[in-house]
Amino acid sequence: MNQRLDIFPLTKSAFAPFGDVIEADPATLRYINNGTTERFHALSAAEAVGEGARVIINLFRGQPRAFPYEVGMMERHPFGSQSFSPISGRPYLVVVSEDEGRPGRPRVFLARGDQGVNYRRNVWHHPLMSLGAASDFLVVDREGPGNNLEEYFFETPFIISEPIL
Numbered sequence: 001m002n003q004r005l006d007i008f009p010l011t012k013s014a015f016a017p018f019g020d021v022i023e024a025d026p027a028t029l030r031y032i033n034n035g036t037t038e039r040f041h042a043l044s045a046a047e048a049v050g051e052g053a054r055v056i057i058n059l060f061r062g063q064p065r066a067f068p069y070e071v072g073m074m075e076r077h078p079f080g081s082q083s084f085s086p087i088s089g090r091p092y093l094v095v096v097s098e099d100e101g102r103p104g105r106p107r108v109f110l111a112r113g114d115q116g117v118n119y120r121r122n123v124w125h126h127p128l129m130s131l132g133a134a135s136d137f138l139v140v141d142r143e144g145p146g147n148n149l150e151e152y153f154f155e156t157p158f159i160i161s162e163p164i165l
């Protein structure tokens with residue numbers, strides 16, 4: 001099998017099996033604050049399940065990945081969603097897999113610096129992949145009891161070549 005992964009643009013429809021894209025979607029636009037603010041309403045929703053669980057807001061500062069990059073593992077969070085919204089304005093990579101009892105072949109999306117993603121609960125994804133320079137992200141996910149991190153390690157890593165920005 002060809003282990004090299006192609007990179008696709010991040011779009012709402014392509015990402016739909018994995019979660020939501022957080023971007024200024026005109027279909028969600030509401031004018032608020034006496035017309036001085038545009039509200040792009042309910043682009044996604046945070047989920048945190050389990051007694052005593054809560055949704056938390058974090059800042060992640062991701063160091064840039066080097067290429068060619070080996071995707072040797074995927075992870076998922078069984079008890080909650082996880083969203084990443086870029087603050088530094090730089091593009092980044094989003095790597096997700098369908099669940100086949102284990103992660104299927106990863107799919108790689110290039111996200112613009114004005115696009116965030118919300119991984120639905122229990123969706124396989126690779127940890128944050130910043131590009132070019134250390135990049136900050138607002139991250140909304142779940143804190144609470146139980147192990148909210150499941151990891152899977154591939155026998156043969158997949159390869160991502162340097163993205164063309």
Ligand SMILES: NC(=O)N[C@@H](O)C(=O)O
Pocket residue numbers: 075082125126127128
């Ligand atoms: N470990 C952690 O909080 N981050 C990962 O879940 C990630 O997806 O980057």
Ligand code: NI
Pocket residue numbers: 075077082125126127
């Ligand atoms: Ni994660």
